[in-house]
Amino acid sequence: MEVLSDHNWVLTVGTFLPLVGVLIMLFIPKADEVLSKAVAIGTAAATLAVGVFTLVQFNYDKAGEMQFVAQAEWISVIKSSYYIGLDGISLPLYFLSMVITLLVMIYSWNHVPSPGNAKAFYILMLVLQTGMAGTFIARDLVLFFVFFELVLLPMYFMIGVWGGENRQYASLKFFLYTMFGSALMLVAFLALFFKTGAESFSIPFLIENGGAIAKNTQIWIFAGMFVGFAVKVPMFPFHTWLPDAHTQAPTQGSVILAAILLKLGTYGFVRIAIPTLPDAALEWAPWIGLLAVIGIIYGALGCLAQTDMKRLIAFSSVAHMGYVMLGISTLTSFGMNAAMFGMVAHGLITGMLFFVAGSVKERYHTLEIKRLSGMLVQMPKLGWILGFCAMASLGLPGLAGFWGEFPAILSAYQPAEGLNVTVFRVYMVVAAIGTVLAAGYLLWLYQRTAFGEPTEEFAAGHGHDEDIHDVNKFEWIAWTPLLIAIVVFGVYPQLMFQVLDPAVGVTLKAFGG
């Protein structure tokens, strides 16, 4: 480990640089929007640069081990230390969060939603960035929790202030749901802490000693974490905040929410819940799997019933996270790899879809599917991009989505020892059916919105088409990287698997994975 802990400043810088940016921005007069935007984007870019440096310095031969490890006294009273590290599982998400933030900021350059106030908006995004990055590198439960919660507030304000007409309700719902979840999660953490002898909050320590806890206790602790993370994911019964939050949130909010925030939950499962409490995980896995497949089918059906494009996309992420959770619930490396890949892929694709939805809203001032039509006639580029994302999202091989979806289904055929094989094979078939439904609603959406002739009200010369213009340059800058990434990871998935696989193997030691 010592070998890998050189350059250990990298992560700290990468995580807290945005806060420095915030500090600078505080001194920029609110009126001077351009400057604050520039500073914010500059900060994000610098952060990304650090991220790239991390990527370069990362030792890919030791992807399974923690790298850039930094450890320092923090709150010695409660035996919690500032302990961060990065391994193959964290790296993609950590880097993704930086990329997404920068792109979202670029996108926002001329898309600051009403009621304006770019300064505050950008500050919130920077704070978010710190929270997200921090969550992915924290190796100490308390630290993890702090970052985990730090993410909550900016998102709350983003929805509550810049959201749609029903924002109060949505933001409140989002906030309370997540708070409710994290309260239980905190309790679970504390229980874990005390049950392991109240010696340390550091995750490796807990992983070592967590297995020793009595099984029943484990199951209860796991339950607490489960609720906490499942709300964030969100898994089936806890998902109802998601559609509201997404539909009400501003585009930027939705993108970040879909691309990163949802991953915090799944990441928590992979990083904390399952390794620390292996026995409980084995007990819970079938139920998680069940909820996952219910989520897959249920989300798909929900999509089919939607009349609002953005809401449809929101429901589709319930389904996609279902695949991720299914992969996780198998407790095999196969499933975990699929899940991790699925997270990133979903981040790229659904983020992209929300971008498109936002731009559509900005042009048509509506997202009602039956009012939209013939997008390909009026703005071919946007139309094709939408089609591309739809195809990626329904798991077309050669695009990123496939590599999260298919291996997840595959893995369900043979879950870890101790899990009921028959049950999981049933899950596999159900999940496979889910792919068809996915094709169903996405193509339906695409056919309804992109094909055909423009509807009367938006046809040229009816006065409603003044805002309708094709993709502009900020959108290009913000989208191109995502589109490229979707193709690249789809064509050569090894890029990510080679990083994930060893780390996943390490994570699943307890299961002989």
Next chain:
Amino acid sequence: MLLNQFLMLGAVLFCIGVYGVIVRKNAVLVLMSIELILNSVNINLLAFSLRNGSPDGHTFALYVIAVAAAEVGVGLAMVLLMYRNRRSVGLDDLSEMKG
């Protein structure tokens, strides 16, 4: 002298303060109730400090006093502003934070 007599005195003051915070409408009075609470805390601190023979209690009591002073300053300034804006210091009229 019993330790408890001080602690209980603190408790009583504290609860009275709580009552005040909840019941009072006039901002100034609410601030005063808060002062009561803070003092009850101080009494507890000192009682324990005497019991353990450690100076920590004193130190923190001092800090509490200082914070209280600051709080009163800001608080009253706000009350003043409030009054200037709406000719009243009734807290019920304040509901911008209504969600």
Next chain:
Amino acid sequence: MLASDVLVAQNVGFAIIAAIMVIGALRVVTTKNVVHAALWLVVVLAGAAAQYILLAAEFLAVTQVMVYIGAVMVLFLFGTMLTRAQIGAEKNLNNKNAIIGLPIAVLLLATMLIALNDGFKAEKLPADTPLVTTQQVSDQIFGIYLLPFWALSFVLLAAAIGAIVLARRD
């Protein structure tokens, strides 16, 4: 004087002062007159200072008197005057929460008393412990608790600036 007499005296003193304080506190939260409330508060704070002396914390007692009765109360009175609260009695100083307030307060009190009673039943305060000297306190403030002290100073500074900004008439 005998130690026992001292003890008795202390107890008696405590009882008296405590009674005054409780009455004062009650008046603070019940009186119909803001100025009276402020004055009653003075009584309570003074009582607190006396209690500090009983608790062998002279320095704090002095601070209490200076800061609170000297500064804070004046502030309060100013505030009251500036907000032109009439000196006489006032109708609606209370809001409709009285119904909630009382039970909560009582419940809280009951809980605490039970807890305290359960916690340190008849534990006596040691009469022979070395008294805390002001020097020790200052050592601590400028020693191990230096960081909080700085933080506090910033708080005070911020408060001062804030108060000025807020109350500035422009």
Next chain:
Amino acid sequence: MFSASTEAAEVILKSGWFLENAFIIPIIPAVAFFLIIFFGKKMPMKGSEFGILSMFAALAMSLGAAYQWIQRVNGVSEETYVKPIIRSWTWWQNDGVSLGIGQHIDGLSITILVVVAFISSLVQIYSTEYLHGDRRYTHFFASLTLFSAGMLNMVVAENMIQLILGWELMGLCSFMLIGHWWEEGANSRAALKAFFTTRTGDIGLLVGTSVLFFAANDWTQKTLGVSGFSIRGLSAWALSGDPSSAAITVGAVALFIACIGKSGQFPLHTWLPDAMAGPTPVSSLLHSSTMVVAGVFLVARLYPVFYEGMNIYGNSVNFIVLIGGVTIVIAAALAFVQTDIKKVLAYSTVSQLGYMMMGLGAGAWLPAVFHIFTHAFFKACLFLGAGSISHSASHHSFDMKKDMGGLRKFMPITFSTWIVSTLALCGVFPFSGFFSKDEIIDNVGYAGYNFFMIVGLFGAFLTAAYMTRATYLTFFGEPRGAAAGEHHDDEHDAHASHDDHGHDAHGHDAHAHDSHAAHDAHDDHASHGPRESGLIITVPLILLATLALGSGFLNAPAFGEKWENLKKWVEPRAEVVSVTGIAKPAGAHGETRLAAGSTDTTVPSEETASPEEVVADGTTYSTEDTVADDSELRTTAVDDSHSEATDSGSHSKAEAGKDGGHHYSDCGTKTPVGGVCYAPQLKHAPFKWWKAGMSVGIVFLGMILSWLLCVQLYTRKNKKLVGLTERNKVLGAGYSFLANKYYLDTLYEKIIVRSIAHPISRGAYWFNQNVLDGIVNGAGTSTRKTAGWVYRNVDQKLVDGAVNGAGTSAENAGGALQPVQSGKVNQYGALLFGAAAIGALVLVIINF
């Protein structure tokens, strides 16, 4: 046995650059696709040149590969198993195992490569004229090229995942091509239908792949050092006797379901006719060599798996034969009631695919593959012919009854090519169709599936009949409608009038639109009547017709042994091949597991130096290989007990008599000893002239009957026959039953899809909004009334209680928390302290 080994000792397996680098073939069009997308619009020919050039390049490479493969095969004796050229690079890794992407080149893949590349090139050339001036010319070529890329990639695929990649790519492109004129709702619906149907079948593909992977992985890793995705691994595994019958059966059935969807077998064939909504070149490509062949190809590719899974030869009927047979008849019957020439061809494609499936199911592997080969040519020719007619003669109408007839005078070239291809399709003697189709029927019977042989003959009869009808309506009789030169715009209404016959509106609207789309370039049609199409269209027709005539002689057992070239070149020989890896200790396959982070491309199975892996480059290949061969065959000889050897040897003598002197091996019958099999031992029916004569006779019978009927119906207007269906109840019922395509579409669209799209999803969403979300939205007010307070309580208790407290109703669901959020400081205080008090009380009570 011993003689075999001595022969094999001096075997030199040739290889060559084209074989080693066949993986490039799909990459060429893929690159061309991006070129078209990015630079197409700027190019002089609007990007089509990229497509055409890439196709030519692919064709050239395939031909080169074919040549070298033939060299390779000729180098060895009849019995030796000719190793495919397999290369693999790490594509992704999982569970520490690296999973590859690469190439698996053998006779089968090369055959299909040549066909696909050839047809695609012709179609692209043809399209330059046919879609001239189309508004999305460039996009069209982009999709067309990507489409071919997908197919080629699937053909060279080294493992299942790569195969799925190509498979799905084709699905996507078919979506884009069929929906090429998406302004028409009907076209985009047809596109959606095609994608969705095949996608439904793909459930089987995903499930089957998973099942096989986990069933086979351990064995393949241990024995061959390849993953359970590898096609080679799966083939060997299937014949190794290792698989549990359950696993392999489930896997095979699941995969075959995917083939049903893709190859338009009954009951998932309904998307194929609708696919006619696409431009004609697309239909031609789709139906002759690419999309629909994919399913058949998959079966042929993983034949051992199906062979074992379906227990072919084992019992008198199996899933594949059944589906194939049913499809033949059903589709052929449908072809009779079509008035749209493209639909006739579409249904004939379906039934021909039925033949292929039936052949594969009955163990007639070679004839089936051969039928893919020949069918590609004449079916492409027929479609392009239809396109040529609509393009130059009938104003872009495809309606035989309305707008055609007597065209033979106007377009001789189209006519003659059409006739040639029709005869080929019907299976008349010297034409290619005869050699493939008749072989299938023959072998099906020979393998003991007598009933299905009869089905096949009946199918041949029907084929002949409906093709004759189509030919008659198109080229004979009097010119009608557009063919007669009159340019009527009401033709669309005319189409509409058919719809009540249950012809799905898609096709017609599509064609109506076809005209719109191309009209801007072809308004001159109004001026003159039908005429022959230009060279760009006729030349491909002629080429294809020539092949339709000649390609049959590649494998013509009719003229004896030496004419059976395809059998020699393509059919994998069933020989027990030893694998050095099999002797390895169990731990050895661990070598293929990657050390964490060894990222660069590794041929996964190099470690187990099994002979066919040493293909790093052609030069070192041959020598190493001979050595390997040598050793391997010795081991075989050693492992086999002598008695068994002589026994099977004599057996082979016996077989030689009636099996055309074919080498006989145990593969597929009992577990191979001391090695693995890559192909089962297949039976081959000896050619009998009387059988051939019989089937040809049947064909002619069908033609003549149908001809007479047509004359009576359409020319003489025989009172007794015309409108018979209206008068006779039974026939009428039968007609509408056919016309409605057995009401399968009704079942799928009206019942299944509707039920999912509407009630179920609505229900689920209702569940979400009412039960889960607890928000009864505006529309749900009525439900709220009826549902009453019970639901509301249930809702809240179920999920949203946390959020809505005692939630009220949709309008103020958010308001449930408003009192809490009053914004009054005191109330916040009250809340805070109250909570604290209660909490404290709880603690106190607990501590007592």
